[in-house]
Amino acid sequence: MENYTIIHRPDPISAELKKKIEAQLKQDPNFKEDDEDPHTVIVVGGDGTFIYAVHKFMGRLNHVRFYGIHTGTLGFYTDYRDCDLEEFMAALVNGQGEEVIYPLLQVRIGDQEYFGINEIRIENAARTQVMDVCINGEKFETFRGTGMCVCTQLGSTAYNRSLGGAVIDEGLDFIELTEISGIHHSKYRSLDAPLILKSGTDLIFKSESFQGALLGVDSDVYNIDEAKEIHVNIWRHCAVHMLRGRKVSYYERLKSLF
Numbered sequence: 001m002e003n004y005t006i007i008h009r010p011d012p013i014s015a016e017l018k019k020k021i022e023a024q025l026k027q028d029p030n031f032k033e034d035d036e037d038p039h040t041v042i043v044v045g046g047d048g049t050f051i052y053a054v055h056k057f058m059g060r061l062n063h064v065r066f067y068g069i070h071t072g073t074l075g076f077y078t079d080y081r082d083c084d085l086e087e088f089m090a091a092l093v094n095g096q097g098e099e100v101i102y103p104l105l106q107v108r109i110g111d112q113e114y115f116g117i118n119e120i121r122i123e124n125a126a127r128t129q130v131m132d133v134c135i136n137g138e139k140f141e142t143f144r145g146t147g148m149c150v151c152t153q154l155g156s157t158a159y160n161r162s163l164g165g166a167v168i169d170e171g172l173d174f175i176e177l178t179e180i181s182g183i184h185h186s187k188y189r190s191l192d193a194p195l196i197l198k199s200g201t202d203l204i205f206k207s208e209s210f211q212g213a214l215l216g217v218d219s220d221v222y223n224i225d226e227a228k229e230i231h232v233n234i235w236r237h238c239a240v241h242m243l244r245g246r247k248v249s250y251y252e253r254l255k256s257l258f
């Protein structure tokens with residue numbers, strides 16, 4: 001018996017698609033709807049919907065797998081569009097498909113912790129944010145500007161790409177550090193280029209004051225006024241399991257993005 005739940009974006013096309021999927025699975029004795037304790041989380045919508053679903057099940061990621069169908073263009077979190085519904089359902093019902101694992105970033109501030117699948121951002125729109133960047137315990141630079149973004153391979157096509165960060169090819173086990181509007185002139189200087197790092201790298205952002213800055217974790221934001229040190233690294237204890245039904249090349253996804 002496969003326990004499932006469906007999460008959809010609240011637009012009419014996604015809602016309609018959800019109804020069709022539900023109607024088909026209700027007829028199948030091997031599937032049982034269970035919104036509390038599902039094994040398969042079916043996601044209907046966009047990459048944003050997928051991120052929402054991952055955060056909804058953040059406490060039990062090792063017990064669930066996500067399977068997405070995209071309304072609109074092709075996404076990074078799904079291999080099917082709404083026009084591929086039949087193929088999408090066939091792969092699910094026939095137990096085809098391969099589980100692929102995607103890592104999460106962990107952010108630690110004192111005893112608070114947060115997890116992101118796309119990226120974490122430290123952003124201060126109110127004033128110049130000064131912070132030291134430490135890589136594996138070594139001070140690397142003092143940054144001045146709006147902030148810093150750390151993304152996963154999956155998140156490299158999201159905010160990171162808007163910041164001029166490199167897109168990281170699928171299958172590469174890296175994280176990327178990108179500046180958000182760094183100040184570079186005769187007095188202040190920092191790397192001023194995206195830095196791609198091994199995924200095992202530990203990052204610490206230290207500042208006398210993060211007053212006015214916000215910590216962005218995927219779709220969520222948190223006040224970090226009182227923070228002094230922000231630790232960021234790949235979380236090794238659980239990850240996101242995604243069911244991939246068919247092979248869509250990474251470059252095809254990338255092409256559909258722009």
Ligand code: NAP
Binds near residue numbers: 048154160217
């Ligand atoms: P959202 O509306 O859920 O997402 C904003 C856009 O980013 C949507 O078009 C979404 O695609 C796309 N997106 C999300 N993850 C992606 C990925 N891994 N690769 C390529 N595109 C991706 O907005 P939100 O809830 O505020 O934030 C969610 C994410 O959106 C954040 O993690 C951030 O990376 C991204 N974002 C980017 C910018 C920017 O580029 N300036 C600004 C804000 C947020 P769908 O349409 O398929 O959902």
Ligand code: MN
Binds near residue numbers: 063099
């Ligand atoms: Mn699994």
